[in-house]
Every structure is written in C-alpha cells, then in structure tokens.
Amino acid sequence: DVKVTQSSRYLVKRTGEKVFLECVQDMDHENMFWYRQDPGLGLRLIYFSYDVKMKEKGDIPEGYSVSREKKERFSLILESASTNQTSMYLCASRRVLGEKLFFGSGTQLSVL
Amino acid sequence: QKEVEQNSGPLSVPEGAIASLNCTYSDRGSQSFFWYRQYSGKSPELIMSIYSNGDKEDGRFTAQLNKASQYVSLLIRDSQPSDSATYLCAVNLSGGSYIPTFGRGTSLIVHP
Numbered sequence: 001d002v003k004v005t006q007s008s009r010y011l012v013k014r015t016g017e018k019v020f021l022e023c024v025q026d027m028d029h030e031n032m033f034w035y036r037q038d039p040g041l042g043l044r045l046i047y048f049s050y051d052v053k054m055k056e057k058g059d060i061p062e063g064y065s066v067s068r069e070k071k072e073r074f075s076l077i078l079e080s081a082s083t084n085q086t087s088m089y090l091c092a093s094r095r096v097l098g099e100k101l102f103f104g105s106g107t108q109l110s111v112l
Numbered sequence: 113q114k115e116v117e118q119n120s121g122p123l124s125v126p127e128g129a130i131a132s133l134n135c136t137y138s139d140r141g142s143q144s145f146f147w148y149r150q151y152s153g154k155s156p157e158l159i160m161s162i163y164s165n166g167d168k169e170d171g172r173f174t175a176q177l178n179k180a181s182q183y184v185s186l187l188i189r190d191s192q193p194s195d196s197a198t199y200l201c202a203v204n205l206s207g208g209s210y211i212p213t214f215g216r217g218t219s220l221i222v223h224p
Contacts, residue, residue: 041216042214097209100146
C-alpha cells in the first residue's frame, strides 16, 4: 500500500514563526499536493508539484512556499505564521496525472 | 474559477435505505471524477473513481457520470451507520496539470 507520511499530527506555533510541514511518500509518485481544510470551506489547494523541483501555485498560495528537492519529499513552508493559517493541512500524492490521490493523515496546525 | 458544487447536508437516511449524493462541476473539459469518504478527524480515502459516462458499480456503491449535464453522483445502497461520514466529490480539471479540485463535501448520517 502507498504510504504518505506527514511529520506531525499536531503542531502549535507562535505568530511570526517560520513553520515547516514535511510530507514523504514511499511509492515513487510524480505528483504531490498540499491542501488546507477548514470547516465549511472544504479542501483548498495551496501548491502542487508535478516533478522534482517543479511547482505550481494553487488557489491560496499567499503566505506559503514549497520545496521539492527529492521525489519522495514535499515540504510546505509558512514564512511567517499568522493566526489565519490555523488549519488542518493535508498532503497528498498520485502516481501520474489523472489518477486518484493518496492522502497523509494530516497536520492540525494552531498558530497562537 | 472552475468550481465543484455539493450540497453540504447533512443528508440523513435510515439504515438500509439508499443514500444519493450529488455533485456538479463547471469545467466542461474535465475527464476524471472521484468520490472520497472522510470520517471525522481522519483524512479522505477513495471510494470510487469514474472516467466515462454511465454507471460504475463496486459493491454497495455506484458512481454515475453525465458529462453533458456536468454532474456526477454517488449512490450507497443498504446504507449502514458506518457509512456516516463526509463525502467529497473531486474533479481533475482540464488544462494540462489535471489539478484535483474538491467540492465542500456532503455530510451523511445513517441512523439505526
């Protein structure tokens, strides 16, 4: 089975901190995604990567950046955390374009 | 903005009944459609995928796709309390990257 692992299940940070969320997949998938999920708003795409060192902005990239130096790892960076970035962050991967997503277990981030 | 629309619910059905979940999408060029189930506090998991017009059945689940009318639906037969969850409709948008875009989800409650 495909495994998508997110480094932390719960994270508490202070306003202004730089925050790193890590995601690793073990099935050589080409595409990786970062979504955030908020009550009533569903899953919204922050960034995605279709290959190593390649990235595209999603619907809500402001305040975030990403890094994909190796195929298996996709990192989400909050340059200066703000309270409105308190959310559930979900990483996902898929083998190739058009196929289904495999999700990690999520990171609930609280910014105080 | 290419959109995926779902009724947020909750949809409440008695045990043993058929639950019908609907989704409409705005991108006429979309080719891949998915239903994910998400239990409270968990990450989404794939229930069904469908790529061509018509019905696709898998056990108690049937996905229906009508590209001309731009809707996709999920039927759950013999609903069980364990089916109580949020169901997310996802559409891979056209335009090269096939970005998965999600509806806000429909909450299903199956009562004994």
